[in-house]
Amino acid sequence: MAATSDLPTHHRALVLETIEEGFSVKKVPTPQPGPGSAIVRILEAGVISYHREIYNGERGYEFPKPIVGGLSAIGRIGAVGPDAVVLEPGQLVWVDCVIHARDNPDSLFLTAIHEGMDAGSKKLSSDVWRDGAFAEYMKVPLENCFRLDENRLCQELGYSVRELMYMLYMLVPFGGLRDIRLEPGETVVVCPATGGFGGAGVQVAVSMGARVIAMGRNEKELARLKEHVKKGTPGANIETVKMTGDHETDASTLQAFGTIDAVIDLTPPFAAQSKHLKSAIRALRRGGRCSMMGYVEDVINWNVMAMNQTLKGKLMYEREDIVLFVKMLERGLFPRGKDLVDPKVFKMDECKEALDAAAEWTGIGRTVMIEP
Structure with a gap:
């Protein structure tokens, strides 16, 4: 000492x-x-x-x-x-x-x-x-x-x-994705993806080996996000979807990408009335999982019951998530420099x-x- x-x-x-x-x-x-x-x-x-x-x-x-x-x-x-x-x-x-x-x-x-x-x-x-x-x-x-x-x-x-x-930003979505047991090769919707935690969530999900569909209202920021990920992680499987605000339209757009295994929501309080999470849950496969880390209201409907879906609230992360994240970082699984x-x-x-x-x-x- x-x-x-x-x-x-x-x-x-x-x-x-x-x-x-x-x-x-x-x-x-x-x-x-x-x-x-x-x-x-x-x-x-x-x-x-x-x-x-x-x-x-x-x-x-x-x-x-x-x-x-x-x-x-x-x-x-x-x-x-x-x-x-x-x-x-x-x-x-x-x-x-x-x-x-x-x-x-x-x-x-x-x-x-x-x-x-x-x-x-x-x-x-x-x-x-x-x-x-x-x-x-x-x-x-x-x-x-x-x-x-x-x-x-x-x-x-x-x-x-x-x-x-x-790490300040990446650890939060990492905790949510671990909580719903996101697996390599699965498809996850990150919404909204254009903020600090949402953008970090896209990078984390890609580094975990997932296919990512990033939702957001700002098309310019969605394009920057996709370019940033592709530059730092060549071969990253990432798609972007512009939110229209119409529940059915956005759900149909997501469904066109095929099977969606998981959703993570990181909505800030000012967007609590947004319908994007409802659309993402509608597009989830039977048995799909959703990590709710944000502030969206009005997301529960009959579809969750009918499709045996799991919605889990998550605050931050657990100690074992930090330990694993540091190991991933030290193994070089994330980009470096301005690519990160x-x-x-x-x-x-x-x-x-x-x-x-x-x-x-x-x-x-x-x-x-x-x-x-």
Whole structure:
């Protein structure tokens, strides 16, 4: 274990005192490691497309204040508690945002995003694991640090740490696709596919060996998506479908592609009334599966019963999904460089610009991060 004296007494962090005041860079005490925890020196902190809506109050998410913002990140272990047996100072790690109560895994929350839905998650988010990754240092549960083979990823495969931050988007659809047991060779509809998580879902499904039908309203972005995937994964089997908004028309268009085994939905809240998921489910084969990770309303009809279809809700992903994803990444199953991601990077004192950029720089291969 690294001596805690190796850590600075204070560090810089982006602190949100109130919604009205917004973020400001402040000097705060550096946390110290204890049993079950690690202190991580943050290298890149991910910014998602709706971070701005969370921290300006538009989404109405509940979280304690004051708070250091953020979500998942990539960093290096700075110090570990006395019960760490694998993690050690200097290691490159993925810091994951999904925190579970150790004595009740069903009690969970997303770091510095939402306090969760029960008393246990609210206690942990307020009293124990309060602050996020928009900082130079972050205290993290040991089980939320995932070792990355830096030599393999950065030397042999040529990823930069910034490029690896695209895991922020890819892990979410990977969790949904694993939950419905997508198999190589199957056909999956990704809808909508033109946003951050949807675009990443297309890349993940292709890398898992599936045939992908990408649905979206923006024809220009659909074309860019297809070109991006084909360039990074030559031979990828990908089709695109423009949503018309008419349930029957879109269902017929999908059915023309033949057997559809699975659907993953990643609809944002503002599109909750869209009929695209209803159309995709209508096109599913008998016994087909659907991962519902978004906010679409009104999707259940007699067809689900008649066709023995399975609709599964899924929040984020499980620990074993992260472990498997990292293995796939280290085996070279994903594209590299700009064939995977084109990042935009900001400093802490450019927080407003970072949040604004993340809201606009969306779609496959695009991500934003704050670099302490």
